[in-house]
Structures are given as structure tokens and as C-alpha cells.
Amino acid sequence: MSGIAGIALALVLLVWLAYRGVSVLLLAPLLAMLAALLSADAPLLASYTQVFMKALGGFIALYFPLFLLGAIFGKLMQACGAAAAVADWIGACLGAQRAILSIVLACAILTYGGVSLFVVAFAVHPIAAALFERARLPARLIPATIALGAFTFTMTALPGTPAIQNAIPMPYFQTTPFAAPGLGILAGLVMLGLGMAWLNWRARRLRGRADPCAHAAAGPVQAPAPRPPGQGDGGPCGASAAGTPPAWAALLPIVLVVALNYVFSAHVFVALDTSYLALAPYAPATLAQVIGIWSILCALALSILALVAFNYRRLDGLRRILDEGANAALLPIFNTASLVGFGAVIASLAAFAMLRDAVLGIAPGQPLISLAIAVNLLAGITGSASGGMSIALETLGPDYLALARSAGIAPELLHRVTTIATGGLDSLPHNGAVITLLSICKLDHRRAYGDIFMVAVAGPLAALAVVVTLGTLAGSF
Template identity: 35%
Template sequence: MLSMIGLIGGLALLIILTMRGMNLLVAGPLCALVVAVLSGMPLFPQMVGEGEANFVGNYMAGFSGFVASWFPMFLLGAIFGKVMEDSGAADSVSKWVVEKLGIKQAVLAIVIACAILTYGGVSLFVVAFSVYPMAVSLFKQADLPRRFIPAALAFGSVTFTMTSAGSPEIQNWIPIEYMNTSPYAGWEVSLIVAVFMAVFGYWWLKRMINKALDKGERFESRKGDPEVENRPLPNPFMGLIPLVVVLVISFIFHDSLKQSALIIALLGGVVTTYLLNRKYFSNFGLAVSDGTLGALIAIANTAAVVGFGGVAKAVPAFETAVDIMTSIPGSPLIGGAIAVSVIAGLTGSASGGQAIALPILAPHYMDMGVNAEALHRTVAISSGALDSLPHNGYVVTTIRAICGESHSDAYGAVGALTVIVPLIGLALAIILFSLGFGV
């Protein structure tokens, strides 16, 4: 009983501290310590026999294990995003989409621009920073309430693209290691779910905006609003080619190299961006340096959460919780989806939720004979639902740091589109897989 209190209390404390702005590198181990102490776990390796559970050993094993497995992907992904940003390639693609669709389709233009960049492998944070100035300009010209800008950015980035089949985003690649699948696992169902989420989510976003307009809300300019830079930009097709290169290389090598194919794909994207757009760079070396620093921060924050999971999964309460979730009646996919989604939600990280849950859940379900492709796609989609609760790093950064909004004004729309829409999409995926579609 005390162990369960410690587990739930530690997770709740992690959410509270994160929402209050505490650094995850501090909050992660602190909350893991709460779990360990209330579960009676020894604190140091010297206090137990070799291989036995202890706070420091389990936390650092989870932390270092995640870094060892995923640092090359985080590094190259962050560098690719930065060189796309610094060369103007990301801006060029976004601007091209906006110009083609026009002011009347301002919201759709922002969503599509984010979707193209995200599905092409550009970091979610880079996408938000890159598209935001154009979003402000479009919302201003269309006289739309600016509090919906974070929702438009998030919807195009972390819903129907991030966890879909073929996506180079890490949330689609982590399951490969545990299920021996490919990034295209369950693509038939993934396509249906992605189209549903895109159409339904866009309809809902437009409905929310129209209701706000009916109430008299309009765009409010602010001092210091960003301007869309008029610097020379590469041809938009020169910006699209690196995105295509990432997708093509990952497709070619995914069978032979599994998740390591992402390393070659992202490296190919970096090289292609440089070769095609080198005369447009402001400072290529600085872009690589900034990308490297961003990768270190991103993987450290995620690893801090995974380290917390390394302690949590070693206490008795965690095994009890897993038994409950994996014993849910009906399709085994339901238990897996709930487990990953809940852990991702409590930790505020889709990739962290997968890294904590899959080492335990994947062997369990694979031994039961669950279809690996169905499980891969279900887990990927489920990780991108509850992870977008208010304490999620991307949500906090996008709403506050990038858009300058408050959670009270902007999160309602963000939560609807990045939590509820993916949950409905997840339910649709489970139903389709349970009916035998795509397996």
C-alpha cells in the first residue's frame, strides 16, 4: 500500500513540479527518490547485492540507457532542424504553403506547413519557432484570435504526423527495437487514423475559432510581435528535397538497420540541406552548435524522466499497476495503449512513456501472440495522446515561450486537439486492428 502511495505521489509531484517550472534534471531524480523511500528501496548500490534494485543504480541505468540508445538520433534530428532553420529552407517551405492557400485559409496553411516539416523529420520545437512568425502575420491579416495560434501549431505537429507510419519522428521509431517491426508498421490503419484526426481536428479547430469570433474576439497586436523576415530564401523545392531525402533513406534502410536507419536518414538530410542551400546560411557552424546544445537538453530532459521510470518500475506497486492494465478485458491492444498513454501522460513525454513501458509490456504481449505491427502502431498513437497534458515540455514551450500566451487562454484548444483527438484516433485504430484490418 505504501509503495502504491509512493508511486502515485511521486508521479503527481513530478507533474506539479514540472508545471511550476522546475528543471526536469532536478525534478526527475527528486520524485524518483520519493518513490524509492516510500517503497523501502535501498538508496545506494553499496547497500545491496550485485544486480539488486537501488535508487541510484536504477535511476542512472534508466537515464544512461536511454542516452546510449537514442543520442545519435536526437543529435542529428536537432542539427537537421537547425540547418533547415538557419538556411531558410524551413521558412521557404512554410511560406510557399501559406502563399498557395492564401489568407482565407490561414489556419489550414499553418497546420499544413507544420505537418510537412514534422513529417519530414524537422524537430517539433524548430517547427514551432519557424512557423510562428508567419502564423502571427496570417492571424493578424485574417483578424483571428491569436490565442488559437498554439493550437494550430501543435495540431499540425504532434497529432496526425508525429506518430503516423513512416514518420521520422522518434515516437514512431522507439517500438522497432522491442517488436522487430518497421516505421511503416500498420500503415493501412495509420493512414485511416491520420486522415480522420486531420479532418476532425481541423473541423474542431475552425469551430472553436468561429465561436470565439461570434463572441467578438479578434486579433490583438502586441509590442514586439515578430515580423516575417524578408531575407533571401531558397527555392521552396530546395527546402522540400531534404525532407524527401530523410523519408526515402529511412524507407530504404529500415528493414536492414531498423532504428539505426534514422541516423543515416537524418545525416542525409543535413548534408542535402547544406549542399542545396549553402549560400543561404547565416552561420552553418553556429547552427550545428545550437543543434548540438538543443539535442543535449532534449535528451537529458527525456532521460531524466526515463530514469524516474527506472526506479518506478522496480518497486512492487509498478508490477501491480502493470498487472491491472494488462488484465483489462477485451483486446490486448487496449491494455498496452492504456499503459503507454498513462505513463506518457504522467511523465509528460511520449518518447519517455514508451521507453519506460515497452521493455516490460512488449515481451508480455509478444508472448501472447499479439500482432507486432498492430501493437507498434497502437503504442505509437497512444504515446501521443495524454503526453500533451499541461506539463508537457513542448506544450509549455509553445504556449508560453514561443507564443507568449497563458495556459488559461490557450490550453483549452491545445488540449482538445492534442489529447482528445488522438484519443479518439487511438480508439479507432484499436477497433480497426481488432476487426482484422491491416493485419
């Protein structure tokens, strides 16, 4: 029982101290060692060097190129004004009275195109502040609005999304980013519908109420100045402001990421001779294990080249921008990898085996239900969707694949249930993206986290229940 108590204590401290603003780079190894110390069977130093660091290094080795290219793509989108142009264009099309929907759609388009959610938060927050002030909406709703567009359906549900959460299951289940597209779209609609219903209800209750602390903390916000004739005032979807690309040019790299991802995964790599994967030094590997990662990397790389080509004159100091993009990849991947290390240490403890067996025993004849619960719990323990998913699949993936095959469940359905399940309990207060978002918006958990919980935890959990139910009854589609 001391081992289970140690796991519980480590998790509680991780949530509480992260809530207080302590870096997970410090918390993850320290609390992993605390859990190991309270477990009678775990040698402390070996747990750190042979479990924590190996898991951290393995995650970085596998996914660093994706984080790197994603951060560079996002930085270029921000530097050339494309990110702001997309958000501004949507806001202009929908009007200030639909400020919440405008920001949600802006964030959704950017993240679905491969822009890092951290970059999206930085790029969209000033526009959100201006639109919310014009609509007399309190700033405390801005974090939840950004979270709905960036942290939910585009991260886990929509088919083809280049998010890391959609890439991790592919080598385990030998699937593509477009697994179970119908269920993914349906889950996305559930998340969007429930999230918008909550935010609109909150907006009606709070509209016009003074929120001086939040607006003051966010700094002075200036609404966009009226544009001269010919610069966008001819209609709500007119040209962009001077210095930023027009809407079509800003959207083109995002469309390319999604389209090229599909072309590479469905047509290009499957037509090539990849028999060399069975030979040293590449073995053991199969095309099914690597095609998803390869497709996303190639799509991002080509989209980056297109982005630079179309916006070269707008990129002041290209080498500096690339350097900043590369540097911006480091903190997110090390935060996530540290949480993977924390989860790996927890998974190595004898007490975790008891918890795992209990999870597997919740619905032994229903692998979808068991998988959804296991991934959600591990995402909550690690405070990371990708981290929790990696641990769940590393420790339980083969078991679930075997159970699914024996039950006649398609691997594509396992993939989509896994991705959607990561987007529930991962957004608890200690989640790194939540902490970063609140910091950008200059708000604290007390003022803004309740709304984040409803759109980023409650809504995705409801969507997961819908997908598991339909997948059980109708299979993958």
C-alpha cells in the same frame, strides 16, 4: 498502499510543478526519490544510482545520435530559410483565410520530414502570428494549431515518420517505420479531421475578438511585405522571397528523409551481410533490432549533406550552425531521458507491479486494448511520449509480444498501436513540449492549454480507439 500513494503523489507534483514552470531536469530525480522514499521496499540511493541513472544513460546511449542528427537537420533548415520557406509557401498557396490549415500543414510537412518539433515551433510561430493577425484570429489558438501539426499525426501515426516515437518500438517488435501503414494513415486522418473541426469551431466563436494581451506578449508582428514582380506575386504558389530557397529546394531535404528511410529499411540493409552482429563486441543483436535506427540515421545524415550542398551560400557560418544544432539536441534528450529515469524508478517499485498487473488484467484476452491503456498511462505518468513508451516496452514489451503471438496479432499492429497510444496522455500540462510551446508563444496554460488538450489529447485518444477497434476486427493493414 503507501507505495501506490507515493506514486500518485509524485505524479501529481510532477504535473503541478511542471505546470508552474519548474524544470523536469530537477523534478524527475527529486520526485522519483520521493516515490522511492514512500515505498517500504526501495533503497533510496540504489534507486537513484542503479535505476534512475542507468535508465537515463541507456536512453541517451541508444537514441542520442537520432536526437543529434535531427537537431542539426532542423537547425540547418531554419538557418538557410528552408523551414520558413515551406511554411510561407503553404500559407501563400492557401491564403490568409485558411491560416489555421496553413500552419497545421506547414508544421506537419516539417515534422514528417524529421525537423524537431521544438525547431518547428520556433520557425513557424512568427509566420503563424502574422497569418492569424491578418485573419483576425486570436493568438491563443496559435499553440493548439502548431500542436496539431507537430505533436499528433506526424509524430505517431503516419508510416515512415522519422520521429523517435516511431523508432522506439522497432527493436522490441522487429518492425520497420512503415508498420501497419493503412491503419496509420487512417489514424492520422482522424486526428487531423477532429483537430481541424475543433480549431475551426473555436475560430468562428473567437474571430474578431480582441486578444490584446496575447498579441502584445508575442511582440510586434509584421505581415510579409508585398513582393516585387517576379518574386512570388504571379500566383499563390510562386517563388520564395529573396534570401530563402525556392519551395522545391526547401522541400527536397524533407522528401529525401522519408524516401531514403524507406530505401534503407526495405532494400539496402536487408541485402547486406550482417552476420557480424552475432559476434563480439556487437552481440547480442540482430538486423531486425537495429535496421530501423540505422535507416533513420543514414537518411538524416545524407539529407543533411544534401541540405548543405543545395544551400551552402545561404548558410552564414556553417560551423557555428552545426555547433548550435548539436547543442540544441542536449536539452530535449536530457529532458526525455530524465523522465525515462523517473518512469524507471516508478516501474521498479512493488506498488507499480500491482498497477501493472491491474493494467494487464483489464483485458487479458485483448492485448491491443491492454497495450493501448498501459502505454497511455505511462506516457501520462512520465509526461513524455517517448519516455512513457520506453518504460512500457521495457517492462511489458515481451509480455505483449507473447500475448499477441498467441492471439495471432501481427507485430506491425502492435507497433502502430504503441506509437499512437503515446500521443494521448503524454500532452498533459507537465509535458516538456507543451511547456516549451507555450513559452515560445508567450502564453500560459490558462489561456491556451484547453485547445491544446482537445487537439493533442482528445483527438489522438479517439484515433487510438478507432485503430484498436479496426485492428481487432480486421488485423494489420
